[in-house]
Amino acid sequence: MAARKASEGLSKLVGDEVQRWGSMKPTGVSLRYMMEFGSRPTERNLLRSAQFLHKELPIRIARRAIELENLPFGLSEKPAVLKVRDWYLDSFHDLRSFPEVKDKADELAFTQMIKMIKVRHNNVVPAMAFGVQHLKKDLSPSFVPTDFEEIHEFLDRFYMTRIGIRMLIGQHVALHDPDPEPGCVGQINTKMSPMKVARAASEDARSICFREYGSAPEVSVIGDPNFTFPYVPSHLHLMVFELVKNSLRAVQERCMDSDKDALPIKIIVADGIEDVTIKISDEGGGIRRSGLSKIFTYLYSTAKNPLEENYEGVHQGVTMAGYGYGLPITRLYARYFGGDLQIISMEGYGTDAYLHLSRLGDSQEPLP
Incomplete structure (x- = not known):
């Protein structure tokens, strides 16, 4: 039913093709597999990787394009969401138009093309946030957040798939790096120091806080500076950055009062x-x-909404808060490789965020 409705909104030819690929089952991979496969970036392995992505990416992208056509409460018709849907359809078309990957020249051309797809999708998260906030603004005040359960479930699936797509593309592209950092296999650092990443993410969050408030609380990082484990530093940086940003805002606003x-x-x-x-x-x-029950929903934020009244493209800068997606997306990043995020709060005192990262690396991507 959903696929049939999707094809009505798309041209018949594209609709049928999207339907067909969207009905296929995606194939999940694990951090360990990515690490072992990428440790030998031979011409043959890069070719195999490109051939896998040539088939896998259209499946994942088609499934989300179909869902973007069929969202409840008129969310599919919001200009920002239509923009996102067009990005997905353009990327699907690019992938399906690309001929079979047979040799090194094909593989290099394919790699350039998926790099462009990754750039095209850079602003998907804020664009979707804009669409959802637009919907929230249009609905009557009597509308209760529990009515949005279908939208929350969709956004969880949508953003989790996006993390996977970007990881697969980013990993394949990074394997072409002629001079990788020691210990790095594509985007994975086999000897990542969580202390080092936490310090860098904290400093980035503090600089945003300085920009917003003119000052920022100190952040201390405690642990073994020599401890390392295999992980994706960019994912950890994003998660710690979001959590520290929330803490900085809470502390800064409390001491201002x-x-x-x-x-x-x-x-x-x-x-x-x-x-x-x-x-x-x-x-x-x-x-x-x-x-507390609302902090992992996409329509809840204790900060004022930073989005402008009119959608004229997506705001590029980083704000302290307000979109209402920092915590739910941070939890998805943790869960992508088998971890999790828990928030424990003492009203009147403070908040503890526990970010659990699986060090075994064996769990498959949790694909919807």
Whole structure:
């Protein structure tokens, strides 16, 4: 039914093709497999990787394009969502128009093409956030957030698939790096220091806080500086950045309302047998118990909405908060490689975020 409705909104030819590919089952891969396969980036392996992506990417992209056509409450008709759908259809068309990958020249041309697809989709998250906020604004005030369950489930699937698509493309492209950093296999660092990544992400978050408020609380990182494990540094950076940004805002706004100095935020890195756990603790006053159930939904934010009234493309800068997708997407990044995110709050005191990262690397991508 969903596929039939999708084809009505698309041209018949594209609609049938999208339907056909969208009905195929995607193939998940694990961090360990990506690491082992990428450790030998021979011409033959790069060719095999390109051939896999040539078939896999249209499946994942078609499934999301069909869903983008069939969202409830008129979300599919919002200009920002139509823009995202067009990006997905353009990428599907590019992939399906590309001939079979048979030799090195084909593989190099294919790699350039998927690099362009990755760039095309750079602003998908803020564009979807804009569409959802536009919908929220248009609905009556009596509309309760639980009515959005279908949209939340869609966005979880949509963003998880996006993480996977970007990981697969980014990994294939990075395997072409003629001079990789020591210990790196594509985007995976086999000897990543979580302390080092946490410090860099914290400094980035503090610079945003400085820009917004004119000052920023200190952040201390505690743990073994020599400890390393295999992971994707860009994923960890994004997760820690989002969590520290939330803590900085809470602490900064709490101390602005009092005469007390801003208390530092603590990051503790613990090395377990199964998990590496990173705890981010603040004394920013915590979250009300009534609000805790909403923090992983895409329509909830305690900050004011930074989106402009008119959609004239997507805002490029990073704001402290307000889109309402930082925490849910951070949790998806953690879950992508078998980890998780938990938030524990003491209202009137502060919040602890526990970021669990699986160090076994065996779990398959949790594909919808």
